[in-house]
Structures are given as C-alpha cells and as structure tokens.
Amino acid sequence: MSKKKQLATHKRDKQPTAAPSRLNKREIQRITRLVFDANPGQVLSYKQICYAIGKTTMGQKRAIYQTLSEMAVVGELQELEPGRFVRGGGGGESLEGHFDYRGGRPSFVPEDTDLDPIPLSDRSCANALHGDKVRISLRRNRRGEVKGARITEILERSHTTYVGSLQKSRGYAFFVTNNKELRQDIFIPDDKCLNATSRDKVVVRILDWDAHAKNPRGEVIDVLGRAGENTAEMHAILAEYGLPYKYPEEVERAAEALSGEITAEELARREDFRGVLTCTIDPRDAKDFDDALSFRSLPEGRYEVGVHIADVSHYVQSGGIIDDEAYRRATSVYLVDRTIPMLPERLSNFLCSLRPDEDKYAYSCIFTLDEEAHPLSARIARTVIRSSRRFTYEEAQEIIDTGTGDHAEAILTLHTLAQKLRARRFERGSIAFDRPEVRFELDEAGKPIEVHIKESKPAHQLIEEFMLLANRTVAERIADASRRDITPELHLKKRTPPTFVYRIHEAPDEEKLRSLSEFVSRMGYKLRTEGGAEAISQSLNKLLSDIKGRPEENMISMLAIRSMAKARYTTAHIGHYGLGFESYTHFTSPIRRYPDLMVHRLLTRYLIEGKESADVTATEEQCDHASDMENIAANAERSSIKYKQVEYMIPRLGQTFTGVITGLADWGIYVELDENKCEGLVPCRDLEDDYYEYDEKTFSLVGRHTGRRFRLGDQLEVTVAQADLARRQLDFALTEALQARSPRRRRP
Numbered sequence: 001m002s003k004k005k006q007l008a009t010h011k012r013d014k015q016p017t018a019a020p021s022r023l024n025k026r027e028i029q030r031i032t033r034l035v036f037d038a039n040p041g042q043v044l045s046y047k048q049i050c051y052a053i054g055k056t057t058m059g060q061k062r063a064i065y066q067t068l069s070e071m072a073v074v075g076e077l078q079e080l081e082p083g084r085f086v087r088g089g090g091g092g093e094s095l096e097g098h099f100d101y102r103g104g105r106p107s108f109v110p111e112d113t114d115l116d117p118i119p120l121s122d123r124s125c126a127n128a129l130h131g132d133k134v135r136i137s138l139r140r141n142r143r144g145e146v147k148g149a150r151i152t153e154i155l156e157r158s159h160t161t162y163v164g165s166l167q168k169s170r171g172y173a174f175f176v177t178n179n180k181e182l183r184q185d186i187f188i189p190d191d192k193c194l195n196a197t198s199r200d201k202v203v204v205r206i207l208d209w210d211a212h213a214k215n216p217r218g219e220v221i222d223v224l225g226r227a228g229e230n231t232a233e234m235h236a237i238l239a240e241y242g243l244p245y246k247y248p249e250e251v252e253r254a255a256e257a258l259s260g261e262i263t264a265e266e267l268a269r270r271e272d273f274r275g276v277l278t279c280t281i282d283p284r285d286a287k288d289f290d291d292a293l294s295f296r297s298l299p300e301g302r303y304e305v306g307v308h309i310a311d312v313s314h315y316v317q318s319g320g321i322i323d324d325e326a327y328r329r330a331t332s333v334y335l336v337d338r339t340i341p342m343l344p345e346r347l348s349n350f351l352c353s354l355r356p357d358e359d360k361y362a363y364s365c366i367f368t369l370d371e372e373a374h375p376l377s378a379r380i381a382r383t384v385i386r387s388s389r390r391f392t393y394e395e396a397q398e399i400i401d402t403g404t405g406d407h408a409e410a411i412l413t414l415h416t417l418a419q420k421l422r423a424r425r426f427e428r429g430s431i432a433f434d435r436p437e438v439r440f441e442l443d444e445a446g447k448p449i450e451v452h453i454k455e456s457k458p459a460h461q462l463i464e465e466f467m468l469l470a471n472r473t474v475a476e477r478i479a480d481a482s483r484r485d486i487t488p489e490l491h492l493k494k495r496t497p498p499t500f501v502y503r504i505h506e507a508p509d510e511e512k513l514r515s516l517s518e519f520v521s522r523m524g525y526k527l528r529t530e531g532g533a534e535a536i537s538q539s540l541n542k543l544l545s546d547i548k549g550r551p552e553e554n555m556i557s558m559l560a561i562r563s564m565a566k567a568r569y570t571t572a573h574i575g576h577y578g579l580g581f582e583s584y585t586h587f588t589s590p591i592r593r594y595p596d597l598m599v600h601r602l603l604t605r606y607l608i609e610g611k612e613s614a615d616v617t618a619t620e621e622q623c624d625h626a627s628d629m630e631n632i633a634a635n636a637e638r639s640s641i642k643y644k645q646v647e648y649m650i651p652r653l654g655q656t657f658t659g660v661i662t663g664l665a666d667w668g669i670y671v672e673l674d675e676n677k678c679e680g681l682v683p684c685r686d687l688e689d690d691y692y693e694y695d696e697k698t699f700s701l702v703g704r705h706t707g708r709r710f711r712l713g714d715q716l717e718v719t720v721a722q723a724d725l726a727r728r729q730l731d732f733a734l735t736e737a738l739q740a741r742s743p744r745r746r747r748p
Helices: 003-013 025-038 046-053 058-073 230-240 249-256 321-329 345-351 393-402 408-427 458-479 510-521 533-546 553-562 594-608 616-652 735-741
Strands: 077-081 084-087 094-100 107-110 133-140 146-156 161-169 172-176 186-189 200-208 217-226 278-282 291-298 302-310 359-369 375-386 389-392 437-442 448-454 502-504 568-570 656-665 668-673 679-683 692-695 700-703 709-711 715-724 729-734
Touching: 025 046, 025 058, 046 058, 058 077, 058 084, 077 146, 094 146, 161 217, 161 230, 186 200, 200 230, 217 230, 230 616, 249 321, 249 345, 278 393, 278 458, 291 408, 291 458, 302 375, 302 408, 302 458, 321 594, 321 616, 359 458, 375 458, 375 594, 389 393, 393 408, 393 458, 408 458, 437 616, 448 616, 458 502, 458 594, 510 553, 533 553, 553 656, 568 616, 594 616, 616 679, 616 715, 616 729, 656 709, 668 715, 679 715, 715 735, 729 735
Parallel strands: 186 217, 278 389, 679 729
Antiparallel strands: 077 084, 094 107, 094 133, 133 146, 161 172, 161 200, 172 186, 200 217, 278 291, 291 302, 302 359, 359 375, 437 448, 502 568, 656 668, 656 715, 668 679, 692 700, 700 709, 715 729
16 A cells, blocks of 8 residues: 555544644654554654644644654654654664764764764754763665665763853843853853853853753853953863862861871881981972972992882772762863962872972882892882972982082982993883973063973983882782792782782774874884884884984884873783883882872782782773873863964964974874964965865875975975964964965065
8 A cells, every 4th residue: 555545544543634723742743653653664754744644734844744753752753854854763773882972973882892983963963062971863875885874762871061251131141152162152150150241250060951052051150250261271171071170178177187197106116217318309389299209328238229109098998078079180280380289289289299308108119229229129118208408400400410419429319320220121122202392481460471391411311210110020029929938928719810900001003003004114224113112112212313413304203103002000920011111010109190199009918918919890981080180181281282272373373384294184284383382373274376185194294286295204395374262273374375375565
C-alpha cells in the first residue's frame, strides 16, 4: 500500500475528519505514533501528520510541528531536515559518548576508543553543549558507511562555566565570549546578573536549555572585575580553564590551625641534619623553598650530599580537608605575575618552606659520592634540617664564576659533581632539548615593560642534576624492591614491586621519527631510527648539536620535540625516554605537585610502616587526574604568557621585527620574534601574491602558482599589524607585502 493510501486509510478510520478546535499534545503524540506505526521506516513531513489528523488551522499546524520537534529532542523521532521526521534513529543503531564543539565544529566522540569521532551537522546537535554525555542515533548506507547521525538524548550535562562579558538590556542580558566551545550566547535574567555591568569580566554557569529555546539560560556566579585590569584578566584565564583563583575559607582556617612546633617525640623518629651545612638555591622571587642541599666532605675523597625535600605529608593528612583541596588542584599554577598555590599559604610559604635559620621537617635522599660523582651509597630517610643560607640563582652563579663568596668551597664542589652527573646522563641517552623561556618585567599595574629570555646556567644545572638523581634513586628503590641487596628495608610477602607513582616518558612515535629522519636527510643530516633507545637518543643529541647556530636549528629542534611523546604519571614502570632513565618519579616538589606528595606517603607506607602494597586502581586514577591537571595548568600558563605578549606589543603596533616561522597551517604562518619571543600569525588571506596550501610532507606552505615556499625555521621580517587582547592574538604582516602595497612616490 502506498504512503498516501496508508495516510488516507488512517484518516478514514479516524472520525471526524475535521480536527477538534483544541488539539491536545497527548492526542497529537498518539496519532503521530499510529501514523509512524503504519509507515515503518518512512520519512514523513509534518504536513503529512497534519493531513492524517484532519483539517487544521495555522495555529494547530504550529502546535503539531512543535510537538514533533519535542518528540525529536527526546529521541522518539529524528528530524532529518526542517519539517521532515523519521521514527527514532530511522531503524539505525545508537551510541553513547561525548559532544565535542571545539573550534566550532560539532562532532560526537564515542566512548568506544576504537571508533573515530563522527561529524555532526548543526541541526543534529539538539541542545547539547561541549562536553555533555549524549546518545546519538546512526543511519548507515548499504555499504555500512555512516550516512547521518543525530543527538537523540542528553544523558549528562558537563556543568561547564564560561568567562566573558555581558551585553545588557533592560530586564535581561546576554553573555558573550570568545570561547569557541559555546554554541550560543547565554540568556541571563536581570536578577541573575550579580549587578555586573557591560564593562566587567564575569563567570557564568548554564542553568538549563529548554528544548524550544534558542539560547540556554544562565546566571552570573562571579564578577572578576573590570575588563582589561590585570587581576581581572589573570583570574579570567584561571576561570576559563576551570582552575580556582581563591582558596576556600574553611581550608585556610584548617591550615592556620596547624602547629609548626618541632617536637621531641618527632625528632626521635628522624635523622638530625641541623648541624650539617645546608642551603637552598631558588629564583629571586621564590617564596616556597621545597628543596635544599646539604654538603660535607668525607675521608678518602668522598662527599656526602643530602637532597632534602619539605615533608608536606607530616602536615597534610590523607583524606583531610586540606588534602582534598590539594588533590582537586593537583598542582600549583604559575601565571606571569602570580602563583596559584596547590597548598594554602601557611603551608607553602611558612610551615613547609625550607626557610633559612628555621628548623624544618624533611624527606631526604642522602648520597655518598666519589670524586667522579659516582653514587657509592644512597639512603632515604625522614629528617630535620636547618638551612644555613638562602641563595638566589644569580648569587650561586656568581660564586661559580668568581670562585668566591659564602660557602664557596661547598658550592664549587657541588657544581663540579653536578656537571659530571650531567655529562654522564647525556652519554647514557638523555636528550638535550633546550628551548628558551621568557620572563616579563611588570610595572605596579601589572603591565609588561621588559621581556627577558631565561637561559639555563650552571647554577640551574646544579640543582637540576641533584633533583634528577634523587627522583631516579627513589623510583629505583621501589621498582627494584625484589632485590633485597638494594632495598633491604622492604619486607614484602611478594617479590613483585609494590604499587608506586612513576613519571614516565614513552619512546617517540616510530612513524613521526621516520618522517623526521627522512626530512633531515634531505638537508644533509642523519638520524637513526633503529638500534635501541640509547642509540636513537645519542643520534638525536648529535643532530641537535650539529644544527646549533645554523639557520635550520629552530625548525629541526621543533620537529624533534613534536615527535616526542608527552610525559605523564602512571603506576606502570616504563621508564623515562627523554632522560634515559629506566626508573623515574617525582619526589622533589610536594609543595607544588600532588604526585610528589603521593610518593612521600607511599615511601612511608613501604619503608617505614612496612604495609602491604597500595590499591593500584585508586592510585592509577589519582595519576590520571594529576596528569590531566598538569596539562590544564600548562595551558593556563601559556595563555597568561600570550596575554602579556599581546599587551607588551600594543605600544609597538606598526613596528618591524625579524622572526622565525614556528608553525604553519592552511590559515597562516606563525612567527616568533627573535627579540622578545612573542608569537603572532600572518594570515594566509593577507598573502596576496599567490594562493598558498600547506604541504604536510615538507612542513611548508607552498604557493600554487609561483611555487614560493615558507618552511618551519625560515627567517621573516614582519610588521605588527593587530594586537587583540580579548582573543590574546597578535597579527603580523609580511613587511615586503606592506611595502609592495604602499603607493610609490612620484618624482618631482
């Protein structure tokens, strides 16, 4: 029977033919279901439903269409295009996953990681928001390919907050933001605005999104301050990434109640290092000194070096209110002008900070080294220390350079030992990546007035090498627990190592490495891709050494970094490829990293209390959370640097600089300025001499007609064209293009 005959039959069976004056929603739904039951798998328009119901007015037709749309929102129907519906998923399958709207491109990310993300049309997104857990229905063609997909149900909201500003009107406001993850402006009733003005930066939370509303409805939950003010903008960056910008009062009160007393009972359980020369070496503006070095000479040309780390676990008990907040944050966040600490200030800057001339509890790794910096023995102990001197990096470097100053003999010996440790580390496969970092000098209002390029000097390397040695030794002590000669204090029933937190870095992707090798071979360099991790690392180090100071240095070093995996925390004992260590953890910064605090607690559990292995599932979940928060914090830190770079360049609009290409894409060329490391974009739309396309194989942007090629690492002369603080974006223009565009001066 044809579709029209079926509809007619249904209409004939249903009397009277004229629709009642008032159509009930339930009646419309009942008739709609009957019509779709009579036409299984068929696509029907809302007009056909109206025909089946009977003679309808325009108002009734609108009510029918609205009811059909509601049935589509809850997943009972699917609206393939405006006004055309099919039952459920059209006989297709359904999947659960998350809605992704990054970059304004809607897609569905299945929970099954073996499946690729599925693109969605704007009309198939229902009222989903980025990050929502959703269910979709799929339609496939005869070959099994996805023909269409539509969100049929929102299972769980992501509860995301957004940062932006208000466009105020009488009685209401709309929230607008540069965040491309938000699909629509948010409607804010006047009583939900917290008295914010259009000039304020605000944090907004979505309350609901009605199925028939064009915009979600929300409320202002915090007013950060006037847009453009330094504190408001820094807090906006933190809020944008979901990071806290103030401490809960109850956590602050709990920290203030902690006692800093050094008790006789606790001293009896610890090794006393208060009579040993101990010092800290930190940045000039540091307040949280979480590591210190002790030094004393031993007979027969040996030295004892103690790496002493603030014993945060003594004060922060697992499961307490302070610990819960520290775990939630997982890391301190370092913005350009401020630190957002993982722990309250009383802990991070006072109780746990290894300040000079104060007795402090520490967790220590004590080494006996020979003159060649070979560790002859190492032990892990809980100690009490007293720092004799606080050095800045500049002060320590001056002692290294001149050979004179406070405790010069100790500093110079530590420097010599550190350099030997460093040389041996690179011989064994550590990779020598050395990317410059920037530091801003700010005025009282927080505006950048100078940019300084930070470089790694021997004073920095002194601290770095002993911290690496301690981290590696602690990881080895647990990973080799089955060897009683190495870890006699571990009395485990099983021979397998207990659950532990490792900092791992996996080997680079083989395909990326081969691609890099092929690319550098065309430039006359060699890179091994086979022969074991140590051989590959040494080959990579040789490559990085060979390109030093050459025009292609930036390009090749960037490609090498991009071929590497990202370091993370896990309970799996895999090793650290970049450092060339078989075992590695983070032990040396519990004030600012939660995994270090976890490591201290596990050391106490195994080495002091002699308890069974910790639960691996719970520990792995904590590791995943710490890795995620580390990435989020790093993104926030980069955003603050980007904001200050744009702010720094505003007075320099129209000025010309030289720079190097750091990135290429279909939409433009990213250039980093040599003078101050500020990065901006030369949009492709401004390259008027040709149409340019990105070539992935050669990492270059190529003109379709002229063949002109822009490559990673190329030097360019650019002019600062725009500086957009709201988007934290710099736009550059090729100076040559501007000169070609300017009208030529006429001869007199």
